[in-house]
């Protein structure tokens with residue numbers, strides 16, 4: 001047993017604290033009251049839920065683990081994943097809007113920005129007075145995000161940015177763009193830096209709203225930088241160390257997406273169980289048929305194992321302990337579980353599963369993205385394999 005394990009406080013417990021339970025109750029009440037009534041509609045209209053984003057800000061859901069001194073709610077990471085799970089249980093678009101602002105925007109500023117940058121940007125972002133986006137992916141820098149073609153060249157008192165980012169969540173409504181760019185292309189991943197870019201900077205342009213399979217109410221666009229002059233002091237973290245910022249950010253972000261997937265899986269299982277108890281065929285509730293029961297049992301194991309992995313990785317993060325492998329396991333497993341559970345929910349509903357009325361087809365469309373963004377399943381497997389091999393090397397096998 002490692003010394004880390006011996007030092008664990010209080011032994012093994014699967015109980016949430018009273019504060020964590022209160023977060024679940026508060027977010028569930030909010031989601032049922034404010035999101036449920038519009039979730040199906042905004043899936044059809046692709047409308048960004050501005051009013052609800054404001055309400056999420058008031059509830060502290062956009063800067064959950066940011067210290068109160070910087071405008072955040074000062075909660076732990078477990079509370080954060082519970083909130084994303086509960087939002088996504090009702091509408092996965094709301095889940096990702098919050099997850100991006102928390103994990104991909106507030107986190108890197110919290111961890112790497114200087115005091116002046118924190119006061120100017122982190123405080124309003126954590127309060128939800130501003131909304132942020134995370135701009136890493138490019139047409140030739142997806143899974144291999146190190147292949148950044150966007151450049152930043154220092155000219156006088158400004159970094160001049162040129163390039164294009166694709167698939168950017170929250171792009172349309174965003175005020176702040178956390179942007180990665182090559183400051184020394186010859187150095188590859190060791191020549192990338194991170195910048196805080198005001199979205200209204202001259203030379204920054206947002207593309208058209210992308211049409212997607214799911215998460216329709218999240219706003220996805222390209223972002224173009226055309227001789228955009230970003231103040232010199234808006235580079236954050238160290239010069240040429242931005243790729244480490246991007247990777248560390250995704251390390252936590254993955255847990256947020258795993259929580260989004262968990263919420264979708266939960267919603268799918270609830271819908272399938274409800275329908276199995278209501279629908280009658282051959283004079284019996286369909287929940288009495290072995291084939292339906294098998295789908296519900298398969299869903300249950302996918303859901304419960306996902307929850308264990310997601311909460312475990314969040315808990316490890318709260319303890320300041322290593323969680324690279326656990327975050328990738330959670331993201332890989334929960335995302336596939338969400339797709340499977342939504343698919344079974346459609347099957348349990350028969351023909352109605354294929355219609356929009358019962359929402360399960362939305363859950364399936366929304367689930368699918370969780371297997372792709374913030375690192376595809378294939379990338380998660382690469383991370384897990386590398387960690388497992390490292391562990392074995394340390395163990396001397």
Ligand SMILES: Cc1cc2nc3c(=O)[nH]c(=O)nc-3n(C[C@H](O)[C@H](O)[C@H](O)COP(=O)(O)OP(=O)(O)OC[C@H]3O[C@@H](n4cnc5c(N)ncnc54)[C@H](O)[C@@H]3O)c2cc1C
Pocket residue numbers: 100133134135136137139141142143144166167168169170212220369372373374375376377378379
């Ligand atoms: C709706 C949506 C929202 C997004 N939001 C954001 C955002 O806010 N900010 C941002 O920066 N990005 C965002 N992304 C981008 C997302 O993170 C990337 O799409 C994802 O990382 C995959 O990159 P790619 O699309 O270029 O696929 P590719 O990297 O081209 O991958 C294509 C296929 O090849 C596989 N593959 C690639 N390399 C390997 C390998 N070495 N071994 C095995 N298989 C491999 C992949 O797993 C995948 O199956 C978003 C994407 C979408 C669709």
